[in-house]
Amino acid sequence: MWPTDPTALELNINQKERPLSWKQQTFLADSAMGAPVYRRVKSLLACNLAFRTAGNHNGIKPWLKPAFISKQRLPLPSQSTVLARSYCQHTAQKGLVFRQMFEPISSTYTYLLADCETREAVLIDPVLEEVERDAKLVKELGLRLLYAANTHCHADHITGTGLLKKVVPGCRSIISKDSGAKADITIQEGDRIEFGRFHLEARATPGHTDGCMTFVLNDHSLAFTGDALLIRGCGRTDFQQGSATRLYKSVHEKIFTLPEWCIVYPAHDYKGMTMSTVDEERRLNPRLTKSMEEFVIIMSNLNLPKPTHIDTAVPANLVCGIQGD
Numbered sequence: 001m002w003p004t005d006p007t008a009l010e011l012n013i014n015q016k017e018r019p020l021s022w023k024q025q026t027f028l029a030d031s032a033m034g035a036p037v038y039r040r041v042k043s044l045l046a047c048n049l050a051f052r053t054a055g056n057h058n059g060i061k062p063w064l065k066p067a068f069i070s071k072q073r074l075p076l077p078s079q080s081t082v083l084a085r086s087y088c089q090h091t092a093q094k095g096l097v098f099r100q101m102f103e104p105i106s107s108t109y110t111y112l113l114a115d116c117e118t119r120e121a122v123l124i125d126p127v128l129e130e131v132e133r134d135a136k137l138v139k140e141l142g143l144r145l146l147y148a149a150n151t152h153c154h155a156d157h158i159t160g161t162g163l164l165k166k167v168v169p170g171c172r173s174i175i176s177k178d179s180g181a182k183a184d185i186t187i188q189e190g191d192r193i194e195f196g197r198f199h200l201e202a203r204a205t206p207g208h209t210d211g212c213m214t215f216v217l218n219d220h221s222l223a224f225t226g227d228a229l230l231i232r233g234c235g236r237t238d239f240q241q242g243s244a245t246r247l248y249k250s251v252h253e254k255i256f257t258l259p260e261w262c263i264v265y266p267a268h269d270y271k272g273m274t275m276s277t278v279d280e281e282r283r284l285n286p287r288l289t290k291s292m293e294e295f296v297i298i299m300s301n302l303n304l305p306k307p308t309h310i311d312t313a314v315p316a317n318l319v320c321g322i323q324g325d
């Protein structure tokens with residue numbers, strides 16, 4: 001029997017030493033509310049700490065739990081871990097509906113945010129092939145989709161914003177003015193995307209493309225960084241007006257200045273990661289922790305193949321994707 005409250009995993013202590021199995025780690029990773037715990041487990045594993053399982057705990061067995069080996073070997077949770085967890089609890093209380101969805105061909109994340117009281121919702125970076133999935137979820141949750149917003153003009157897949165306008169009446173497409181793309185609404189630095197009691201603040205973060213935007217939740221607890229900042233990486237800068245110096249400044253000035261506990265959600269991940277924090281990326285990003293000069297060299301030596309669908313994706317995305325009939 002698996003515990004239903006993953007935070008209990010962190011709170012319990014004791015018994016036989018044994019490293020966490022992949023199944024146990026997956027359980028933690030799969031649990032939305034357990035995400036901060038998962039990060040903590042990962043950081044504990046990184047510190048080479050062992051974990052223990054308890055056979056019998058208050059009549060519940062087997063009850064798996066990471067535990068302290070000794071006080072000396074257990075680092076205190078970092079400030080960011082503690083604050084990130086507080087934030088998750090806070091979110092549940094204040095009524096933000098939040099979902100992260102994945103499209104496996106282009107490894108793109110789409111995010112759904114809504115106010116659970118007013119039911120007003122916004123989708124960030126929907127993908128054409130997953131419009132049916134996204135529209136279904138919006139309907140199932142009883143939400144009113146106001147906007148389908150793009151962080152930038154994508155080069156690797158066609159945005160779902162055009163088709164969403166057709167299948168979800170009332171939904172309007174959004175992209176930055178600097179992208180040069182057409183949309184119902186074009187936005188600039190400082191503009192707000194409002195949904196119910198919440199809003200996303202648009203921060204211009206050019207460098208991967210001219211028109212890249214990072215969307216920051218009003219309380220600065222979440223940031224949707226598009227391709228400007230990826231987890232332990234960043235967007236490439238070798239086409240679509242890419243500029244390594246602009247990207248470096250964008251990330252340092254507009255993202256790394258957010259609170260260290262701000263959770264960052266990228267538009268892609270190619271290594272199975274789902275989210276990070278400003279603190280983590282400031283300390284651990286292998287590209288952006290370097291000096292600007294070193295960063296420019298790194299970016300000019302990536303030697304990545306061109307995205308397979310760039311020649312069809314970019315023209316389609318310049319009109320916010322397939323528009324339906």
Ligand SMILES: N[C@@H](CCC(=O)N[C@@H](CSS)C(=O)NCC(=O)O)C(=O)O
Pocket residue numbers: 106154155156227233234235236237268270304305306307308309
């Ligand atoms: N193989 C993919 C394209 C992968 C790629 O180039 N990703 C971009 C973001 S989408 S344009 C990128 O910036 N990657 C950075 C990196 O370090 O990987 C395809 O063929 O579509």
